[in-house]
Amino acid sequence: MGSVQANENIVGVGGVITPDIVGGSPANTAEWGFYTQIVGRNSNRSFCGGSYLGDGYVLTAAHCVDTDLPSQLAVKVGGFRYNGTDGERANVTNIYVHPNFNSRNLANDIAILKLDRVISNDKRVEIAAGGLSQYAVTGDQLSVAGLGRLSEGGSTPSVLMAVDVPLVSDAQCRTAGGSYANVGPVSFCAGCHKAGLILVRETVVAPSS
Template sequence: LSFWGHPCARLPPTGCGEPSISPSLHHTERIIKGQNAVPGSWPWQVSLQNRFRSHFCGGSLINENWVVTAAHCEFKPLFHVVVLGGYDRTSRSGSVQVKNVVRVVTNPNWNSNTLSNDIALLKLASPTKLGPRVSPVCLPPADLHLPDNLQCVTTGWGRTSINWCFMVLLSPSQESLQQVSLPLISSSKCAKYWGSKITSSMVCAGGVGASSCQGDSGGPLVYQDGGLWTLIGIVSWGSSNCNVNTPAAYAHVSHFRNWIDSVI
């Protein structure tokens, strides 16, 4: 599954998972190397930042009022904001919206020791203004079956040099939004790397020379289904040195669909 779309704008989407600006992907690129995304082509991507504009995690817009991210990002409404419509993570251009958060709902089964159920929902203080550069991603059904080797995409402002990359950002990230195409890995194959750390609340992807890396925590893992991009994973954890030959773990969004619906 390769996407060679041109960055031509269409009318703003009316639903979910349909960028007005088409993404352009190449299988050989990875966030470790650093492939810049087409500006505006992943309109659900958000940056979680502190009040000094420092990016520390990613997230995904799922409707005009809610963002989903990783629980381990530990978003604090008093100290943090959600930035939407950004490409350069420090920009405050006309398309950028900065939102306060009035409610953080962490999954009640989140376990910081095992990293299971690594998902949280952020309610924005005011509705997002949807448009060509800001629109929601689709959510999967609760019973979605994900085949092995399904081609997916993850995005973020992650590190592009191979260094330690566990969880939240501790060093400068990329200025421009990065993207990588990588395959889904079955739980049994993933367990060969990670053993019993892999639970039903997780999906795995990568391990074939591509990886999501530090600074991408909380960001999206998506795939295209019938022309619509669907959120199937939330960047959670991986190897301590961003090994591109080891799959990374993502919160399994389909596993949490009923919980998400009960909150939003």
């Protein structure tokens, strides 16, 4: 099977969230046109990533926005530089957090942002139909991208970074403990214990080209 793309990742050990892209390299922006930076209304500095769904909607993680008001947030669709002015900017008008989101164990960690306009960017994420097993099996490479640190305690990159990591079985993931113990129907794991596991929760994925 081919690899899949997933743009929102949570990396950590023992339940600590540290959005790193360990071992990453500059992303091929042609493949990540849907990548969206979540920023403050009056800022260019990204604090979370998302996927542009088209029609003025962005998918992101609930833990990124559950305590914010729409008036505090904006996005940069196709923004690949950290704290840059690139990408198409739009303001957030509504935040729809999954009604069963649990901020303690991050179950149902998903939210939709409604924008004040439809972005002209023609790169939107392809929403996967069916479960992950239709696209990948344990050991297949998954592509993840973000603006997180490239190493534990390292600096933030200036441009979007990407890395390929193997899909890990639920059983292996649970051995990491912490929030990984709850991996199952609404989440999956990728990575390795040496570089850090990536726990992806209810993230839209699409076959990579």
